[in-house]
Amino acid sequence: MTASIFDKTRTLFDLPEGVIYLDGNSLGALPRAARERVAREVNHSWGHELIRAWNTCGWIDLPAEVGRKIGRLIGAPEGSVIAADSTSINLFKALTAALRLAGERKVILSDTGNFPSDLYIAEGVIETMGQGHRLKVVAPDDVEAAIGDDVAVLMLTEVDYATGRKHDMKALTAKARAHGVLTIWDLAHSAGAFPVDLHGAGADFAIGCGYKYLNGGPGAPAFIYVRPELQEKITPSLSGWLGHDAPFQFELGYRPAGSIDRMRAGTPPVLSMAALDAALSVWDGIEMADVRARSIELCEIFIREVEARCPTLTLASPRNPEQRGSQVSFRHEQGFAIMQALIAHLVIGDFRAPNIIRFGFTPLYVTPADAVKAAEVLERVMKERLYEKPEYQKKGKVT
Numbered sequence: 111m112t113a114s115i116f117d118k119t120r121t122l123f124d125l126p127e128g129v130i131y132l133d134g135n136s137l138g139a140l141p142r143a144a145r146e147r148v149a150r151e152v153n154h155s156w157g158h159e160l161i162r163a164w165n166t167c168g169w170i171d172l173p174a175e176v177g178r179k180i181g182r183l184i185g186a187p188e189g190s191v192i193a194a195d196s197t198s199i200n201l202f203k204a205l206t207a208a209l210r211l212a213g214e215r216k217v218i219l220s221d222t223g224n225f226p227s228d229l230y231i232a233e234g235v236i237e238t239m240g241q242g243h244r245l246k247v248v249a250p251d252d253v254e255a256a257i258g259d260d261v262a263v264l265m266l267t268e269v270d271y272a273t274g275r276k277h278d279m280k281a282l283t284a285k286a287r288a289h290g291v292l293t294i295w296d297l298a299h300s301a302g303a304f305p306v307d308l309h310g311a312g313a314d315f316a317i318g319c320g321y322k323y324l325n326g327g328p329g330a331p332a333f334i335y336v337r338p339e340l341q342e343k344i345t346p347s348l349s350g351w352l353g354h355d356a357p358f359q360f361e362l363g364y365r366p367a368g369s370i371d372r373m374r375a376g377t378p379p380v381l382s383m384a385a386l387d388a389a390l391s392v393w394d395g396i397e398m399a400d401v402r403a404r405s406i407e408l409c410e411i412f413i414r415e416v417e418a419r420c421p422t423l424t425l426a427s428p429r430n431p432e433q434r435g436s437q438v439s440f441r442h443e444q445g446f447a448i449m450q451a452l453i454a455h456l457v458i459g460d461f462r463a464p465n466i467i468r469f470g471f472t473p474l475y476v477t478p479a480d481a482v483k484a485a486e487v488l489e490r491v492m493k494e495r496l497y498e499k500p501e502y503q504k505k506g507k508v509t
């Protein structure tokens with residue numbers, strides 16, 4: 111049953127012949143619908159409709175429409191998600207809003223498994239607000255014990271970008287709530303990867319990427335979720351005109367919109383937003399539970415095959431699939447060169463310093479046969495020591 115669903119979704123993507131693409135966790139593949147949509151937006155909407163397109167082609171409503179489609183994948187009620195800006199900027203908006211709500215408490219609690227940019231943004235927020243906040247970063251396993259009455263905000267990424275280790279969002283959010291701690295969840299490696307239930311967990315804020323498992327294209331807009339009960343209590347730090355209650359009244363003073371719209375700042379990147387909107391059509395009729403089941407199947411096959419074939423690679427991801435996102439990572443001191451050799455043989459994953467090779471499994475377009483084939487190529491790279499070739503040692507700006 112699920113296999114046939116995914117036979118169909120695979121045809122919705124345009125993948126180069128012969129490539130096994132295991133990097134959809136970093137940049138999702140190109141949905142055919144996105145290619146067609148961007149062409150139409152350029153040729154018709156922009157080229158012909160010009161400024162009228164804001165109304166006639168629905169540009170002005172795209173952020174809400176895209177937010178609604180993403181909301182369905184992450185357990186967010188209608189009207190609680192908006193597509194805007196980048197993940198880093200949305201984190202800035204969420205964190206400043208949360209700290210203002212949190213009052214006297216000064217601690218932002220996060221962990222060493224977080225994506226560094228999230229920690230950098232927290233540093234910047236602390237400096238900018240200048241109110242004596244403090245970033246406390248503990249080991250992932252110590253987060254639960256560190257949640258207490260002194261904490262203002264718990265700021266976590268659900269899935270560790272390097273290892274794929276997945277936090278228990280429900281349990282950590284429940285404990286945070288019991289201690290009056292606001293929560294911000296970064297869903298960069300969750301949205302579109304497995305079922306997320308923001309509403310059920312009682313999360314206060316969430317943010318995430320449009321270009322990873324949501325396949326919106328390079329630099330696609332990100333999204334931000336605010337729990338409906340909080341929306342009207344928030345004072346936005348990026349108080350731009352499109353988050354105003356009446357942008358086209360051009361009042362001189364800021365009055366925030368009475369909805370998730372107040373998390374908007376300025377004009378959205380329409381072409382990218384349209385690509386993401388079209389990309390989200392591949393989820394029509396798809397249940398995230400089926401995606402999760404298939405993702406676990408793919409990851410289990412890959413781990414089993416790689417461990418049987420490549421004894422010098424060490425699994426860096428949790429062995430228990432329930433504690434893992436939709437990626438598998440291995441460690442090897444020659445990780446960078448190994449990945450370069452793999453890519454040269456058309457198995458595309460990526461490398462994360464200092465020694466992790468990372469493989470994302472996206473059931474919409476990766477099959478069990480791909481998982482086996484990728485392991486076979488990896489076996490060849492290891493057995494024939496192809497990674498020792500000098501051309502695979504050369505680092506580009508992006509790894």
Ligand SMILES: *Cc1c(COP(=O)(O)O)cnc(C)c1O
Nearest residue numbers: 196197198199225267271296298
């Ligand atoms: C990919 C990723 C980001 C990226 O942020 P951008 O603003 O899109 O560059 C942020 N946080 C996490 C956890 C990520 O994995």
